Amino acid sequence: EAGVVQSPRYKIIEKKQPVAFWCNPISGHNTLYWYRQNLGQGPELLIRYENEEAVDDSQLPKDRFSAERLKGVDSTLKIQPAELGDSAVYLCASSSQGGETQYFGPGTRLLVL
Amino acid sequence: SQQGEEDPQALSIQEGENATMNCSYKTSINNLQWYRQNSGRGLVHLILIRSNEREKHSGRLRVTLDTSKKSSSLLITASRAADTASYFCATDPRTSGSRLTFGEGTQLTVNP
Numbered sequence: 001e002a003g004v005v006q007s008p009r010y011k012i013i014e015k016k017q018p019v020a021f022w023c024n025p026i027s028g029h030n031t032l033y034w035y036r037q038n039l040g041q042g043p044e045l046l047i048r049y050e051n052e053e054a055v056d057d058s059q060l061p062k063d064r065f066s067a068e069r070l071k072g073v074d075s076t077l078k079i080q081p082a083e084l085g086d087s088a089v090y091l092c093a094s095s096s097q098g099g100e101t102q103y104f105g106p107g108t109r110l111l112v113l
Numbered sequence: 114s115q116q117g118e119e120d121p122q123a124l125s126i127q128e129g130e131n132a133t134m135n136c137s138y139k140t141s142i143n144n145l146q147w148y149r150q151n152s153g154r155g156l157v158h159l160i161l162i163r164s165n166e167r168e169k170h171s172g173r174l175r176v177t178l179d180t181s182k183k184s185s186s187l188l189i190t191a192s193r194a195a196d197t198a199s200y201f202c203a204t205d206p207r208t209s210g211s212r213l214t215f216g217e218g219t220q221l222t223v224n225p
Contacts, residue, residue: 004155042201042215043156056212091155100144100205102213104155 002026004105006092012111018080021108025073025094032069033102034077035091043091049075050097082112118216119202125222132189134219136202137182143205145178146213147187150199159187159200192223 005024013019025032030051035043046065048056051072060067064083069075079086089109093102120135136145144163148156162169162178162185169176175188189196199220203213 042217045212100161101158106155
């Protein structure tokens with residue numbers, strides 16, 4: 001069984017540029033999560049989807065961050081414009097509906113210069 | 114914000130020794146989970162303990178939970194160099210559905 005797939009694995013951009021991350025969850029997993037992990041910290045939830053509905057986006061900085069999961073499968077997280085403080089690892093995870101265990105992708109490491 | 118706090122922040126031991134990591138949290142929980150993260154990789158789920166359980170085992174892992182003290186510990190017995198990783202506890206609070214709140218992690222180094 002394929003795990004959670006994320007791309008790209010690494011991204012270096014200049015501040016004020018846009019950037020997008022893509023995630024394909026484990027097949028059949030209804031719930032998808034985007035996390036941000038700063039260096040030396042644990043992951044912090046940005047947004048959670050149940051199918052195509054964002055059910056928890058309270059921690060998503062909506063002035064510059066957006067996300068979509070149009071068909072309830074893969075998802076894209078976008079930052080526009082990026083700031084220096086956005087440098088972090090962006091992790092995607094998925095779980096089955098009602099599942100308590102989350103399965104993480106390898107993450108996208110973003111560096112904003 | 115991080116609810117869980119792991120202790121110690123870093124731990125260095127020799128192969129074959131046991132490693133104990135502790136986690137404290139603040140609010141009532143449905144369950145507490147431990148995850149491992151190897152350098153540059155995603156997190157891998159290790160074990161889940163529910164609020165009505167006190168101890169759970171999985172292979173070389175032993176997790177305890179004390180809800181009265183709002184704390185948990187993860188014991189790795191007979192450690193191996195491959196156990197070198199960061200270990201995070203994550204709490205599933207009663208009121209927030211599936212939102213896991215992670216601690217800052219313990220960096221474990223097992224020296225061969």
